[in-house]
Amino acid sequence: MLNNSQYIEKLRSSGLRPTKQRIKICEILFNSEKTFHFTINELVKRISKSTNDKISLATVYNTVHAFKNKGYLKEIPINSDQSYFDTNTSHHHHFYDETQKDLIDIDDADVEPVKINTRIPGKKIKSVEVLVKVEDDKS
Amino acid sequence: MLNNSQYIEKLRSSGLRPTKQRIKICEILFNSEKTFHFTINELVKRISKSTNDKISLATVYNTVHAFKNKGYLKEIPINSDQSYFDTNTSHHHHFYDETQKDLIDIDDADVEPVKINTRIPGKKIKSVEVLVKVEDDKS
Protein backbone atom coordinates (compact mmCIF):
# COMPACT_ATOMS: atom_id res chain seq x y z
CA MET A 1 0.00 0.00 0.00
CA LEU A 2 2.39 2.66 1.22
CA ASN A 3 6.15 2.86 0.99
CA ASN A 4 8.55 3.61 3.80
CA SER A 5 8.74 7.33 3.25
CA GLN A 6 4.97 7.49 3.53
CA TYR A 7 5.08 5.65 6.84
CA ILE A 8 7.76 8.05 7.99
CA GLU A 9 5.44 10.91 7.16
CA LYS A 10 2.52 9.25 8.87
CA LEU A 11 4.52 8.63 12.02
CA ARG A 12 6.06 12.05 12.08
CA SER A 13 2.75 13.79 11.59
CA SER A 14 1.39 11.83 14.55
CA GLY A 15 4.20 12.98 16.77
CA LEU A 16 5.83 9.56 16.73
CA ARG A 17 9.48 9.34 15.77
CA PRO A 18 9.94 7.16 12.73
CA THR A 19 12.27 4.56 14.16
CA LYS A 20 13.21 1.52 12.14
CA GLN A 21 11.20 -0.66 14.50
CA ARG A 22 8.03 1.38 13.97
CA ILE A 23 8.52 1.50 10.22
CA LYS A 24 8.94 -2.27 10.09
CA ILE A 25 5.78 -2.75 12.13
CA CYS A 26 3.92 -0.31 9.85
CA GLU A 27 4.97 -2.39 6.85
CA ILE A 28 3.67 -5.55 8.43
CA LEU A 29 0.42 -4.05 9.63
CA PHE A 30 -0.50 -1.64 6.87
CA ASN A 31 1.11 -2.90 3.67
CA SER A 32 -1.29 -5.72 3.02
CA GLU A 33 -4.23 -5.35 0.69
CA LYS A 34 -6.68 -6.73 3.21
CA THR A 35 -7.05 -5.67 6.82
CA PHE A 36 -6.66 -8.35 9.47
CA HIS A 37 -6.87 -9.22 13.15
CA PHE A 38 -3.92 -10.19 15.28
CA THR A 39 -2.63 -10.83 18.75
CA ILE A 40 0.69 -9.52 20.01
CA ASN A 41 2.07 -13.04 19.79
CA GLU A 42 1.11 -13.41 16.17
CA LEU A 43 2.59 -10.04 15.36
CA VAL A 44 5.87 -10.97 17.03
CA LYS A 45 6.01 -14.11 14.88
CA ARG A 46 5.36 -12.16 11.70
CA ILE A 47 8.08 -9.71 12.61
CA SER A 48 10.69 -12.37 13.22
CA LYS A 49 9.81 -14.03 9.92
CA SER A 50 10.17 -10.85 7.93
CA THR A 51 13.36 -9.40 9.36
CA ASN A 52 16.69 -10.35 10.85
CA ASP A 53 16.86 -7.36 13.14
CA LYS A 54 14.77 -8.50 16.03
CA ILE A 55 12.38 -6.13 17.76
CA SER A 56 11.99 -6.56 21.48
CA LEU A 57 8.68 -7.68 22.89
CA ALA A 58 8.42 -4.48 24.91
CA THR A 59 8.72 -2.43 21.75
CA VAL A 60 6.02 -4.45 20.05
CA TYR A 61 3.68 -3.75 22.95
CA ASN A 62 4.69 -0.10 23.05
CA THR A 63 4.17 0.33 19.34
CA VAL A 64 0.81 -1.42 19.21
CA HIS A 65 -0.44 0.73 22.06
CA ALA A 66 0.91 3.89 20.44
CA PHE A 67 -0.80 2.99 17.17
CA LYS A 68 -4.01 2.18 18.97
CA ASN A 69 -3.91 5.54 20.75
CA LYS A 70 -3.38 7.30 17.45
CA GLY A 71 -6.35 5.46 15.99
CA TYR A 72 -4.37 3.32 13.56
CA LEU A 73 -5.48 0.15 15.27
CA LYS A 74 -8.57 -0.90 17.18
CA GLU A 75 -8.74 -3.36 20.04
CA ILE A 76 -11.57 -5.82 19.76
CA PRO A 77 -13.58 -6.63 22.86
CA ILE A 78 -13.78 -10.39 23.29
CA ASN A 79 -13.11 -12.68 26.17
CA SER A 80 -9.85 -14.27 25.44
CA ASP A 81 -6.66 -14.84 27.31
CA GLN A 82 -5.04 -12.30 25.04
CA SER A 83 -5.93 -9.02 23.33
CA TYR A 84 -7.00 -8.93 19.72
CA PHE A 85 -6.21 -5.97 17.52
CA ASP A 86 -7.65 -4.93 14.19
CA THR A 87 -6.02 -3.07 11.33
CA ASN A 88 -9.51 -2.29 10.08
CA THR A 89 -10.33 0.93 11.90
CA SER A 90 -13.56 1.60 10.07
CA HIS A 91 -16.86 1.04 11.79
CA HIS A 92 -17.67 -2.64 11.53
CA HIS A 93 -18.60 -5.69 13.58
CA HIS A 94 -17.41 -9.23 14.22
CA PHE A 95 -18.19 -12.86 14.23
CA TYR A 96 -16.18 -14.78 16.78
CA ASP A 97 -15.79 -18.47 16.24
CA GLU A 98 -15.08 -19.69 19.72
CA THR A 99 -14.05 -23.13 18.57
CA GLN A 100 -11.38 -21.90 16.20
CA LYS A 101 -10.75 -18.69 18.09
CA ASP A 102 -11.20 -16.92 14.79
CA LEU A 103 -12.42 -13.37 14.29
CA ILE A 104 -14.25 -12.48 11.09
CA ASP A 105 -15.33 -9.01 10.01
CA ILE A 106 -18.96 -8.14 9.49
CA ASP A 107 -19.19 -5.20 7.17
CA ASP A 108 -21.13 -2.33 8.62
CA ALA A 109 -23.43 -2.51 5.60
CA ASP A 110 -24.40 -6.05 6.59
CA VAL A 111 -25.80 -4.92 9.92
CA GLU A 112 -28.97 -2.90 10.21
CA PRO A 113 -28.14 0.27 12.13
CA VAL A 114 -28.14 -0.51 15.83
CA LYS A 115 -30.62 1.76 17.56
CA ILE A 116 -30.20 2.19 21.29
CA ASN A 117 -33.28 3.77 22.82
CA THR A 118 -31.69 4.66 26.10
CA ARG A 119 -28.85 6.89 27.23
CA ILE A 120 -26.66 7.51 30.23
CA PRO A 121 -26.88 11.12 31.36
CA GLY A 122 -23.56 12.93 31.13
CA LYS A 123 -21.98 10.27 28.95
CA LYS A 124 -21.54 10.25 25.23
CA ILE A 125 -21.24 7.23 23.00
CA LYS A 126 -17.76 6.34 21.80
CA SER A 127 -18.59 3.20 19.88
CA VAL A 128 -21.32 0.68 19.24
CA GLU A 129 -20.04 -2.76 18.42
CA VAL A 130 -21.83 -6.01 17.74
CA LEU A 131 -20.19 -9.31 18.56
CA VAL A 132 -21.80 -12.41 17.11
CA LYS A 133 -20.55 -15.62 18.65
CA VAL A 134 -20.86 -18.64 16.43
CA GLU A 135 -20.23 -22.35 16.77
CA ASP A 136 -20.26 -25.39 14.51
CA ASP A 137 -23.74 -26.16 13.23
CA LYS A 138 -24.18 -29.90 13.74
CA SER A 139 -27.75 -30.35 12.61
CA MET B 1 -35.23 -14.85 46.15
CA LEU B 2 -34.70 -18.53 46.88
CA ASN B 3 -33.88 -20.32 50.10
CA ASN B 4 -31.13 -22.81 50.65
CA SER B 5 -33.16 -25.92 49.96
CA GLN B 6 -34.12 -24.47 46.62
CA TYR B 7 -30.45 -23.88 45.77
CA ILE B 8 -29.75 -27.44 46.82
CA GLU B 9 -32.39 -28.60 44.38
CA LYS B 10 -31.08 -26.37 41.65
CA LEU B 11 -27.55 -27.62 42.12
CA ARG B 12 -28.53 -31.26 42.38
CA SER B 13 -30.70 -31.10 39.30
CA SER B 14 -27.72 -29.65 37.41
CA GLY B 15 -25.50 -32.51 38.45
CA LEU B 16 -23.57 -30.34 40.87
CA ARG B 17 -23.21 -31.53 44.44
CA PRO B 18 -24.69 -29.01 46.83
CA THR B 19 -21.64 -28.23 48.92
CA LYS B 20 -21.74 -25.48 51.50
CA GLN B 21 -19.37 -23.42 49.37
CA ARG B 22 -21.66 -23.58 46.35
CA ILE B 23 -24.74 -22.82 48.39
CA LYS B 24 -23.08 -19.78 49.90
CA ILE B 25 -22.07 -18.55 46.46
CA CYS B 26 -25.61 -19.14 45.20
CA GLU B 27 -26.93 -16.99 48.01
CA ILE B 28 -24.60 -14.17 47.13
CA LEU B 29 -25.20 -14.36 43.40
CA PHE B 30 -28.87 -15.21 43.17
CA ASN B 31 -30.56 -13.94 46.33
CA SER B 32 -30.58 -10.29 45.41
CA GLU B 33 -33.57 -8.63 43.85
CA LYS B 34 -31.54 -7.10 41.05
CA THR B 35 -29.07 -8.84 38.83
CA PHE B 36 -25.51 -7.52 38.74
CA HIS B 37 -22.09 -7.71 37.17
CA PHE B 38 -18.99 -8.80 39.02
CA THR B 39 -15.37 -9.81 38.75
CA ILE B 40 -13.90 -12.76 40.61
CA ASN B 41 -12.13 -10.33 42.89
CA GLU B 42 -15.33 -8.54 43.81
CA LEU B 43 -17.06 -11.84 44.46
CA VAL B 44 -14.26 -12.97 46.74
CA LYS B 45 -14.67 -9.76 48.74
CA ARG B 46 -18.41 -10.24 49.04
CA ILE B 47 -17.92 -13.78 50.22
CA SER B 48 -15.48 -12.86 52.93
CA LYS B 49 -17.79 -10.12 54.14
CA SER B 50 -20.76 -12.42 54.40
CA THR B 51 -19.24 -15.46 56.05
CA ASN B 52 -16.57 -16.55 58.48
CA ASP B 53 -15.91 -19.84 56.71
CA LYS B 54 -13.56 -18.75 53.99
CA ILE B 55 -13.86 -20.21 50.52
CA SER B 56 -10.63 -20.74 48.67
CA LEU B 57 -9.90 -18.72 45.57
CA ALA B 58 -9.69 -21.90 43.50
CA THR B 59 -13.19 -22.84 44.57
CA VAL B 60 -14.54 -19.44 43.62
CA TYR B 61 -13.06 -19.83 40.14
CA ASN B 62 -14.29 -23.42 39.89
CA THR B 63 -17.78 -22.48 40.98
CA VAL B 64 -18.12 -19.48 38.70
CA HIS B 65 -17.02 -21.57 35.76
CA ALA B 66 -19.38 -24.37 36.70
CA PHE B 67 -22.28 -21.92 36.97
CA LYS B 68 -21.33 -20.33 33.68
CA ASN B 69 -21.26 -23.73 32.00
CA LYS B 70 -24.70 -24.53 33.40
CA GLY B 71 -25.99 -21.22 32.08
CA TYR B 72 -26.53 -19.59 35.47
CA LEU B 73 -24.00 -16.89 34.67
CA LYS B 74 -22.82 -15.18 31.54
CA GLU B 75 -19.37 -13.84 30.83
CA ILE B 76 -19.36 -10.40 29.28
CA PRO B 77 -16.99 -9.72 26.42
CA ILE B 78 -15.02 -6.57 27.14
CA ASN B 79 -11.35 -5.75 27.08
CA SER B 80 -10.29 -5.63 30.63
CA ASP B 81 -7.52 -7.06 32.69
CA GLN B 82 -10.09 -9.31 34.32
CA SER B 83 -13.23 -11.22 33.40
CA TYR B 84 -16.67 -9.78 34.05
CA PHE B 85 -19.60 -12.01 34.85
CA ASP B 86 -23.30 -11.30 34.81
CA THR B 87 -26.07 -12.79 36.92
CA ASN B 88 -28.51 -11.55 34.30
CA THR B 89 -28.63 -14.43 31.87
CA SER B 90 -31.42 -13.05 29.75
CA HIS B 91 -30.69 -11.60 26.36
CA HIS B 92 -29.51 -8.06 26.84
CA HIS B 93 -26.72 -5.63 26.03
CA HIS B 94 -24.28 -3.34 27.78
CA PHE B 95 -22.90 0.09 28.15
CA TYR B 96 -19.30 0.10 29.25
CA ASP B 97 -18.01 3.21 30.89
CA GLU B 98 -14.30 2.92 30.30
CA THR B 99 -13.45 5.74 32.69
CA GLN B 100 -15.22 4.20 35.65
CA LYS B 101 -14.84 0.63 34.41
CA ASP B 102 -18.54 0.29 34.98
CA LEU B 103 -20.91 -2.03 33.16
CA ILE B 104 -24.56 -1.06 32.79
CA ASP B 105 -27.31 -3.22 31.35
CA ILE B 106 -29.22 -2.22 28.27
CA ASP B 107 -32.55 -3.95 28.25
CA ASP B 108 -33.14 -5.97 25.14
CA ALA B 109 -36.31 -3.93 24.60
CA ASP B 110 -34.22 -0.77 24.37
CA VAL B 111 -32.31 -2.06 21.37
CA GLU B 112 -33.89 -2.46 17.98
CA PRO B 113 -33.42 -6.09 16.90
CA VAL B 114 -29.93 -6.49 15.49
CA LYS B 115 -30.21 -7.81 11.97
CA ILE B 116 -27.10 -9.44 10.53
CA ASN B 117 -27.44 -9.87 6.78
CA THR B 118 -24.57 -12.27 6.39
CA ARG B 119 -23.76 -15.75 7.65
CA ILE B 120 -20.84 -18.09 7.99
CA PRO B 121 -21.53 -21.40 6.25
CA GLY B 122 -21.52 -24.34 8.66
CA LYS B 123 -21.72 -22.14 11.74
CA LYS B 124 -24.74 -21.25 13.79
CA ILE B 125 -25.20 -18.18 15.89
CA LYS B 126 -24.78 -18.60 19.63
CA SER B 127 -25.28 -15.01 20.69
CA VAL B 128 -25.53 -11.47 19.39
CA GLU B 129 -24.33 -8.87 21.82
CA VAL B 130 -24.02 -5.13 21.54
CA LEU B 131 -21.38 -3.28 23.51
CA VAL B 132 -21.73 0.49 23.70
CA LYS B 133 -18.65 2.21 24.98
CA VAL B 134 -19.29 5.57 26.58
CA GLU B 135 -17.19 8.34 28.02
CA ASP B 136 -17.76 11.59 29.89
CA ASP B 137 -19.53 14.14 27.73
CA LYS B 138 -17.58 17.36 28.16
CA SER B 139 -19.43 19.64 25.78
Added chain:
DNA sequence: TTCTACATTATAATAGTTCTAAACTGTTGA
Protein backbone atom coordinates in the same frame (compact mmCIF):
# COMPACT_ATOMS: atom_id res chain seq x y z
C1' DT C 1 28.39 18.18 16.39
C1' DT C 2 26.14 18.41 20.60
C1' DC C 3 22.24 18.03 23.36
C1' DT C 4 18.00 16.25 24.89
C1' DA C 5 13.76 14.16 24.83
C1' DC C 6 12.04 10.21 23.02
C1' DA C 7 12.54 5.22 22.09
C1' DT C 8 14.35 0.55 22.58
C1' DT C 9 15.78 -3.17 25.19
C1' DA C 10 16.56 -7.04 28.49
C1' DT C 11 14.75 -8.31 32.29
C1' DA C 12 12.04 -8.18 36.42
C1' DA C 13 7.66 -7.60 38.30
C1' DT C 14 2.71 -7.99 38.34
C1' DA C 15 -1.66 -10.09 38.36
C1' DG C 16 -5.40 -12.81 36.71
C1' DT C 17 -6.14 -17.38 36.00
C1' DT C 18 -5.26 -22.35 35.83
C1' DC C 19 -3.00 -26.47 37.50
C1' DT C 20 -1.60 -29.94 40.95
C1' DA C 21 -2.14 -33.29 44.11
C1' DA C 22 -3.46 -34.18 48.68
C1' DA C 23 -7.29 -33.99 51.90
C1' DC C 24 -12.19 -33.91 52.35
C1' DT C 25 -17.24 -34.89 51.57
C1' DG C 26 -21.76 -36.06 49.37
C1' DT C 27 -24.01 -39.93 47.62
C1' DT C 28 -24.76 -44.63 46.59
C1' DG C 29 -25.83 -49.21 47.53
C1' DA C 30 -24.40 -53.45 50.00
Added chain:
DNA sequence: TCAACAGTTTAGAACTATTATAATGTAGAA
Protein backbone atom coordinates in the same frame (compact mmCIF):
# COMPACT_ATOMS: atom_id res chain seq x y z
C1' DT D 1 -25.10 -48.22 58.76
C1' DC D 2 -21.14 -47.45 56.62
C1' DA D 3 -17.61 -48.56 53.21
C1' DA D 4 -16.36 -47.07 48.80
C1' DC D 5 -15.88 -43.89 45.28
C1' DA D 6 -16.44 -40.06 42.50
C1' DG D 7 -16.77 -35.39 42.96
C1' DT D 8 -15.07 -31.23 45.52
C1' DT D 9 -12.14 -28.22 48.09
C1' DT D 10 -7.81 -26.40 49.10
C1' DA D 11 -3.06 -24.20 49.49
C1' DG D 12 0.15 -23.25 46.93
C1' DA D 13 2.79 -23.56 42.68
C1' DA D 14 2.80 -22.69 37.91
C1' DC D 15 1.54 -20.25 33.93
C1' DT D 16 1.16 -16.39 30.87
C1' DA D 17 -0.19 -11.99 29.06
C1' DT D 18 1.00 -7.64 30.09
C1' DT D 19 3.37 -3.75 32.31
C1' DA D 20 7.22 -1.58 34.78
C1' DT D 21 12.13 -0.55 35.31
C1' DA D 22 16.16 1.56 34.29
C1' DA D 23 20.06 1.47 31.46
C1' DT D 24 21.43 2.25 26.71
C1' DG D 25 20.61 4.07 22.13
C1' DT D 26 18.96 7.36 18.68
C1' DA D 27 16.17 11.01 15.99
C1' DG D 28 15.82 15.63 15.41
C1' DA D 29 16.72 20.34 16.81
C1' DA D 30 19.88 23.98 17.29
